[in-house]
Amino acid sequence: MNIPANAASPSAARTLADPDTPFAVVDVHKSRRNIERLAARADRLGVALRPHVKTAKSLDVAGLLHDDTPCPVTVSTLAEAEAFADGGYTDITYAVGIDPHKLPRVLALLRRGVTLRILLDSAEQAEFVAEASRRAGLPIPTQIEIDCDGHRGGLKPDAPTLPEIGRILYDAGCLDGVLAHAGESYFAYTVEEQCLAAKNERDIAVAAAERLRAAGLPVATVSVGSTPTAHAAEDLTGVTELRAGNYVFFDLVMAGLGVCRIEDLALSVVVTVIGHRREYGWIITDGGWMAMSRDRGTAVQAQDQGYGLVTDLDGNLIPGLVMTGASQEHGTLTARDSAHLPDLPVGTRLRILPNHACATAAQHHGYHVIDGARTTNTAPAIQTIWERVTGW
Amino acid sequence: MNIPANAASPSAARTLADPDTPFAVVDVHKSRRNIERLAARADRLGVALRPHVKTAKSLDVAGLLHDDTPCPVTVSTLAEAEAFADGGYTDITYAVGIDPHKLPRVLALLRRGVTLRILLDSAEQAEFVAEASRRAGLPIPTQIEIDCDGHRGGLKPDAPTLPEIGRILYDAGCLDGVLAHAGESYFAYTVEEQCLAAKNERDIAVAAAERLRAAGLPVATVSVGSTPTAHAAEDLTGVTELRAGNYVFFDLVMAGLGVCRIEDLALSVVVTVIGHRREYGWIITDGGWMAMSRDRGTAVQAQDQGYGLVTDLDGNLIPGLVMTGASQEHGTLTARDSAHLPDLPVGTRLRILPNHACATAAQHHGYHVIDGARTTNTAPAIQTIWERVTGW
The missing domain is CATH 3.20.20.10 (Alanine racemase)
Incomplete structure (x- = not known):
């Protein structure tokens, strides 16, 4: 559905700063780029694609x-x-x-x-x-x-x-x-x-x-x-x-294999900081395994990415910050190695890049769609909401 | 909703043999028993319950x-x-x-x-x-x-x-x-x-x-x-x-802790055998992580139960059979230790008892409800379907 620019209902949210968290986001610019990349490969190989x-x-x-x-x-x-x-x-x-x-x-x-x-x-x-x-x-x-x-x-x-x-x-x-x-x-x-x-x-x-x-x-x-x-x-x-299939979004498992770059990941989950345990070096968010899934696909890779890497609301990676813990509605972010734990007050919104796009997407009804190619002075604008097919 | 006994729609399925798999089942008899157990404890302790x-x-x-x-x-x-x-x-x-x-x-x-x-x-x-x-x-x-x-x-x-x-x-x-x-x-x-x-x-x-x-x-x-x-x-x-919260259903993690018995588990997922790899000792089902979740909570316990234990459609454990592998829509069952791999033809329906009820339940829209206290000559009768609250 398209969201009217000045609608008054909760679905009238216009940027990633607006809907209550957690929610899934698709960057349509990255998704299109991933799709074009494989389509071009299939053309060169002379084979039909059946995504x-x-x-x-x-x-x-x-x-x-x-x-x-x-x-x-x-x-x-x-x-x-x-x-x-x-x-x-x-x-x-x-x-x-x-x-x-x-x-x-x-x-x-x-x-x-x-x-x-x-x-x-x-x-x-x-x-x-x-x-x-x-x-x-x-x-x-x-x-x-x-x-x-x-x-x-x-x-x-x-x-x-x-x-x-x-x-x-x-x-x-x-x-x-x-x-x-x-x-x-x-x-x-x-x-x-x-x-x-x-x-x-x-x-x-x-x-x-x-x-x-x-x-x-x-x-x-x-x-x-x-x-x-x-x-x-x-x-x-x-x-x-x-x-x-996965290539439409890509994920950290695919990035770990070198099939894509981390900047190609088109799916992420917006979460909010809800607390700190500074004595343990933890930032706590409202995105747990219900929002991310229990998938730990990178655990067997050279670089274990926990439950996901962390970006700011614009999608810029926060160096060394990893989602290392998850309960149902809580995520725990920690700093990797000697990285500095950033000061992120309660209410700060972040995006988590998932291990496994198929599993993370399955935790959500649909996607808030942004276009990463459109730069703004505010948080990324929500273009529309796309629904998922669920069940069997 | 209650299902009329002779309705003609797909929701008219009357036993666990009827709906297409996978689907989640709640045994209301076991759930009631679990609820009564904790209510009695709280009474004895003189404390109010807030489930x-x-x-x-x-x-x-x-x-x-x-x-x-x-x-x-x-x-x-x-x-x-x-x-x-x-x-x-x-x-x-x-x-x-x-x-x-x-x-x-x-x-x-x-x-x-x-x-x-x-x-x-x-x-x-x-x-x-x-x-x-x-x-x-x-x-x-x-x-x-x-x-x-x-x-x-x-x-x-x-x-x-x-x-x-x-x-x-x-x-x-x-x-x-x-x-x-x-x-x-x-x-x-x-x-x-x-x-x-x-x-x-x-x-x-x-x-x-x-x-x-x-x-x-x-x-x-x-x-x-x-x-x-x-x-x-x-x-x-x-x-x-x-x-x-968990006690309403219990799960293999709680059974592994000794908080409940395996026969107290009220939630399971009905799956169907869709293939065999006899050379590897595998039975393949149509219940993968989409139906069970990626939760592997028993992996840290003395007895790792894989993605779940296996019962027949009546809920009787099949000794030694464990769901050890999961992709999105495929489950792999193997025999533990020296257990015999049973001969289960394609089309056989089984139930999987989950590691973590919260995570498995979250993969489903709702529950097909049976009453394990009512014995029948057929597969357990579906009394009704209960819906879940989803999203945030």
Whole structure:
């Protein structure tokens, strides 16, 4: 919704100094820049993008992807699929292994004219998908999940059951292709490792596709991606589409991997100083884990960033200040190493840059949107508020 | 809302086998039992209870506390205070340090006739609260936060500024009392340590109150509490009210402390098996951190329970099965030590008992309510759906 400049309701807040804290902020300038960066990469690699919308879960953020024109997307829940279908999106991949109970909602979306692709990695799933497709007289486009790095689900490309699963799906008109996700690339700490992870993700997905083709089974889609590998891939020959989600916002985990810079982080949470424990070197804020999530993704990285780094309201990093503690509605800020603990009176507003954008965004109903490219003499102006899709 | 037995909408689901997963479940029988247990303790100790509603954030769950009659409550956000005021609650303590920006909403609640007490621990806060009270012609009842264990905010009872803060508040008609919270009792691993933490919490709160009284400042409220200390306190002489929140649901952290048994846990999340990686010993479900939260509270306990323990749909523990991994919409279950990995086909529904009820509940819009005291031949029947208060 757009906020009238002089509306009188609480939603009439006009700068980051106005709404009660904590609240989530998206800098649309940074988000657009992140989106353009990966779009340019995909163009150079000659591959289509299918962004994963699970990070922002917002039709408005997704509107930045393609000039407000619906584009192919990936979703993590059927609630997202339904919300994006309502928003005019017609080419959607639901990238979580299917269970039989969810098929009625899948079929309902297909009947609405949405090409909703689903995912599986076992013959038992292929059988019930084929059966449901036959009963409905409507083939459910299905991808076989391929495991490229032992991260989660999927079949190895040499799994004995791969051709059998492909055949069950093909015979029911359901076989669409293969999908791989290099989840372990979140632990690839150098550019070289990320490039290798991207090459491996491609090689394994293409090998699985070739194995199916060698068995006489047509493979239309060869889908790969994760934010680190999407930014590292050098050659995607044989791949038809690239997926990534986190990059729309980025976060400290991605900055720790070197996939982005800290100044690229588009999501933050505005908090207020509510107290001090000077004897312990603590500044206490009203942003705890309810506002930030319990995600401590940087704990395994070379630089543990606690629950997040701290900026002023304009987004300038406060050197050495880290959110190191969180209870439900309290955050604790401390100075790293020998950094000076700044004097920040009660009432001071700060922004916290999160470890994991997907998890932090999930703690909020929506985003207060600012445009970091517009400089002002006051706190950043709130352009609008964007809502999130929630639930399953 | 009550669900008509034969309604046709998706909300007509009648047992835990019906709604799409994941979703949160509250066993109202267990919750009532937990509530009765602490109420009986408080009666024996001769102290009033002021339950903290931040765990369930639900007027319906709060209705269990006192036969659907509004009782004194503690809240963690002004959104909770406003929702409970809408529900007829008139005696509310907002137990997070105040910042000046939130005072208009505090005053609005007071003007509605709600006795909303606020919290602070500095002279600068006392000054702006006194000033706002004078300007509004409406004294804001205020408690001084006392630190009993170095856990978070608050003043030590011998802090030089304590009488000064009391005086500023008293002169403006705002001084209500003192409040302490033994947050470190979450790390008190024996009954003896918990008893000591409870005694310390009482002693320190009473000492602070006595210091204020010695300075000629009347102290009406002496408020203490945390779920572990509320269940361990042996003598609360001088205390006027006891706070606790988590006990309405309990969780694996509390079970690990011995404050409750695992069979007392009233909150769980229903998930569905969506795949297997038998070569790794993994069962994969559709319940990841979005459904469970990232909270790993038992990681510091003697028995790390991963992201949660696993039961069947009736709530019977599956021995040795633990949710050890989580991505956004995927959970990984593994067998502990030499336990047998059960054969659970795709589509099998399970329940996950959470580490931290406050954090897991926060991932859901509401609760599907069952009554574990009613045995059936089918999956537990869903009695109703209860909504949560969200946001700030």
